[in-house]
Amino acid sequence: MSDPLPSSSKCGPQPATKPVLEVRDLAVHANGKPLLCHARFDVHAGQVFGIIGPSGAGKSTLLRALNRLTDLIPGLRVTGDVRLRGEPIYAPGADVDALRARIGMLFQQPVVFPASVAENVLFGARHLRRLSRSEKHELVESALREAALWDEVRDRLCASALTLSVGQQQRLCLARTLAVQPEVILMDEPTSALDPKSTQAIEELILRLKERHTIVLVTHNIAQARRVTDWLACVCIRDGAGEIVESACCDSVLGNPQCREVIEYLSHSA
Amino acid sequence: MRRLLDRLLFATCGATALLVCALLIGVVFVIAQRGAPAMSWTFLTEQIRQVGAQGGIFFNLVGTVILITTALVVCTPVAIGLALLERVYVRSERWRRSLGVFLYTLNGLPSIVFGIFGFIVFVKWLGWGKSWLSGGILLGMMILPTVTVALIERMKALPSRYVQAAAALGLKQSQIIWSVILPQTRSGLLTGSLLGMARAAGETAPIMFTATIFAGATQPHGVKESPVLSLPYHIFILAQDSFDPAVGAKLWGAALVLLALVLLLSGIALPGRLKMHEEANV
Numbered sequence: 001m002s003d004p005l006p007s008s009s010k011c012g013p014q015p016a017t018k019p020v021l022e023v024r025d026l027a028v029h030a031n032g033k034p035l036l037c038h039a040r041f042d043v044h045a046g047q048v049f050g051i052i053g054p055s056g057a058g059k060s061t062l063l064r065a066l067n068r069l070t071d072l073i074p075g076l077r078v079t080g081d082v083r084l085r086g087e088p089i090y091a092p093g094a095d096v097d098a099l100r101a102r103i104g105m106l107f108q109q110p111v112v113f114p115a116s117v118a119e120n121v122l123f124g125a126r127h128l129r130r131l132s133r134s135e136k137h138e139l140v141e142s143a144l145r146e147a148a149l150w151d152e153v154r155d156r157l158c159a160s161a162l163t164l165s166v167g168q169q170q171r172l173c174l175a176r177t178l179a180v181q182p183e184v185i186l187m188d189e190p191t192s193a194l195d196p197k198s199t200q201a202i203e204e205l206i207l208r209l210k211e212r213h214t215i216v217l218v219t220h221n222i223a224q225a226r227r228v229t230d231w232l233a234c235v236c237i238r239d240g241a242g243e244i245v246e247s248a249c250c251d252s253v254l255g256n257p258q259c260r261e262v263i264e265y266l267s268h269s270a
Numbered sequence: 271m272r273r274l275l276d277r278l279l280f281a282t283c284g285a286t287a288l289l290v291c292a293l294l295i296g297v298v299f300v301i302a303q304r305g306a307p308a309m310s311w312t313f314l315t316e317q318i319r320q321v322g323a324q325g326g327i328f329f330n331l332v333g334t335v336i337l338i339t340t341a342l343v344v345c346t347p348v349a350i351g352l353a354l355l356e357r358v359y360v361r362s363e364r365w366r367r368s369l370g371v372f373l374y375t376l377n378g379l380p381s382i383v384f385g386i387f388g389f390i391v392f393v394k395w396l397g398w399g400k401s402w403l404s405g406g407i408l409l410g411m412m413i414l415p416t417v418t419v420a421l422i423e424r425m426k427a428l429p430s431r432y433v434q435a436a437a438a439l440g441l442k443q444s445q446i447i448w449s450v451i452l453p454q455t456r457s458g459l460l461t462g463s464l465l466g467m468a469r470a471a472g473e474t475a476p477i478m479f480t481a482t483i484f485a486g487a488t489q490p491h492g493v494k495e496s497p498v499l500s501l502p503y504h505i506f507i508l509a510q511d512s513f514d515p516a517v518g519a520k521l522w523g524a525a526l527v528l529l530a531l532v533l534l535l536s537g538i539a540l541p542g543r544l545k546m547h548e549e550a551n552v
Contacts, residue, residue, distance in 0.1 A: 076286075111434070127441050
C-alpha cells in the first residue's frame, strides 16, 4: 500500500521535509460499526490541508481523531497510527492534554465561554503556563492582533464575550487557540455559521496563519477549498464507511477529479 | 367518538392539574388564615414562654436555620463529588445506573429510619447526646439525593461543546471541572440546595431523637449535649397539646412561619429551575 489513491500528475511532489502529521490506516468505529476506514495522509508544515466531502462521510470525526477529541465521545474506538512530528499520539501513556495544546481546534459554531473577551483569550494559556499580569496583557493583545480582532475589541476587553457578533466570536476562538501557541490548528467548517464578510476575514487569516502554523481545514464550501487549501483530501462513503477516496493538490482534485464519488460530489456542490 | 375520548383525556389531565393547584392554595390559605392572628414582630423575636402558650419562636427559627445550614454544608461537597463522578468519571452505563439507583433508594428511605440511625450512631455510639450537628448531618444525608440529582440534571444540560472546546485547548480534566463544569452549573447547585433546604426545614423525624428539644435551648455552644429548638418539632409538640386556645394560635403561627420559610426557599430556586429548562431546550 504505497500510494493507493489516484492522484493526477499535475501535482508537484509533496515537500521533501518530514511531515508534521502522518496518518496511517486510521479507522474509527462507533459501537462496533465503522465510521471511517483506511485514512492515510501526510500534512506538511506551512500547508493548508483541506478535507472535503459530503455530509455524514466522517470529515469531522477524522478531524477529531487527530487531536483525540474522539476520546470524549462515548462508544468511539480509534485504531491506526497518527504521528505528530514522529511521535505516535495513540501510543499508550501519551499525554493527551499536552497533545491537544499542540494541536488546537476551531469548531463549526464559535464556543465562547461566558466570561470577558480577555478571559476568553487566556482561557487555555493561563492553565498551561504561569503568566504574570504584564504577560497576560501582552498575550491578549498579540493573540487578538494575530486573529485580526484587536482593533474591534481593544476598548471592550472586559466586556462579556457573548456581546460580540458571531464572526467576532469565531475570531475570538481563534485568538484563544493561538494564545496556546499550537503547531497545528484543526478547523471544522469554521465559516459555515458566519456571514460572507466574516468568512472572508477567516479565510484571509488562514492564508496568513499558514506561514507559521500547519492547518487542517474541513470545509463543505468548494470555493473556499479552492481559495485557501494547498492539498485536498476528499472523504466519501464507500461500503458504508467514510474513506479518503482521493487526495492530491487542490487544483488537481477540483479541476481533474479521478474518482467517481468525487466527480459526483463536486457536480452536486457546484 | 375518538375526539370525545381525546377531550375527555384532556379534561381529566386538566382536572388533576387544577386539583394539585387547589390543594396547594388550600393548604396555604388555611394556614395563613389560622396563623395570621399570632403573627407579630414579637412572635418572631421573642423566646418561647409558658410551654408555648406565650412568647414567640425566635430560637426555634434560629435552630431550624442552624440545622438546614449545617445540612447544606455537609451535603454540598458530597453532592458535587457524586455529580462529577456520575457525569465525568464514570464511563460505563451500568455503574452510572447503579449510582442512580443508590440515589433514588436513599431518597426513598423513610425519615424515621434516618432518625433511628442517627440516634444509634451519633447520640449513643459517638456519645454526642442531642446535638445540632447530628441533626444537621442527618438532614444533609436526607437531602443529598435532591441536591445531587439537581446538579446532575444541570450538568447534563451543559452543552458538550464547552467541554470539547476546553479539552481542545489542552486543559486537564481537573481544570475543565474547575473552570468550565462547576462555574456553569452553579445555578443547578443553588437550585438543588434551596430545594433540599426547603425539604430539610420541614423534617421532624430525623431530628426529634437526635438534635432538637421542645424548650430550654438557645444557641448551641459546642457539639456534645447541645440541642437546638426547631420549628417542626415545636409544631409537633404543640399539636399534641393544642386544647388550650392560646397554644393553638401559636401553633398555627409557627406553622405559617415554617410554610413561609419553605415557600421562600422554593421560590428563590424557581428562576434557576426555569432557566435550566430553557438551556436544556437549546
